[in-house]
Amino acid sequence: MQCPKCGQQNPETTRFCTKCHTPLRFVCPACKHVQSQGGKCEKCGVDFAKYGAVLMFQMEQQSKKEPQRVQRRSSFLKQILLLPITGGLSLLHYLFRGGRDD
Secondary structure (H helix, E strand, C coil), X not given: CECCCCCCECCCCCCECCCCCCECCEECCCCCCEECCCCEXXXXXXXXXXXXHHHXXXXXXXXXXHHHHHHHHHHHHHHHHCHHHXXXXXXXXXXXXXXXXX
């Protein structure tokens, strides 16, 4: 396989040029189809850049939810630990407020 950038001959199994490291084969992130150019998949039509942007957005949303989940869990555990001291009143108050620890 010849590199389109520098003209170096590379083995067919190589993903990057051995001389200039230009990508020689692109793998579709959705269907895993291997092709010689980037941009859009020849098989399923997925735009590589848009697909990557959607994945990044999903990961950002998940990372924002994680601290909230940890906060709710730690607040609930705190109320369980306070159960012998408060006689369960703080736990009941916590549960009736819907888990908001103000």
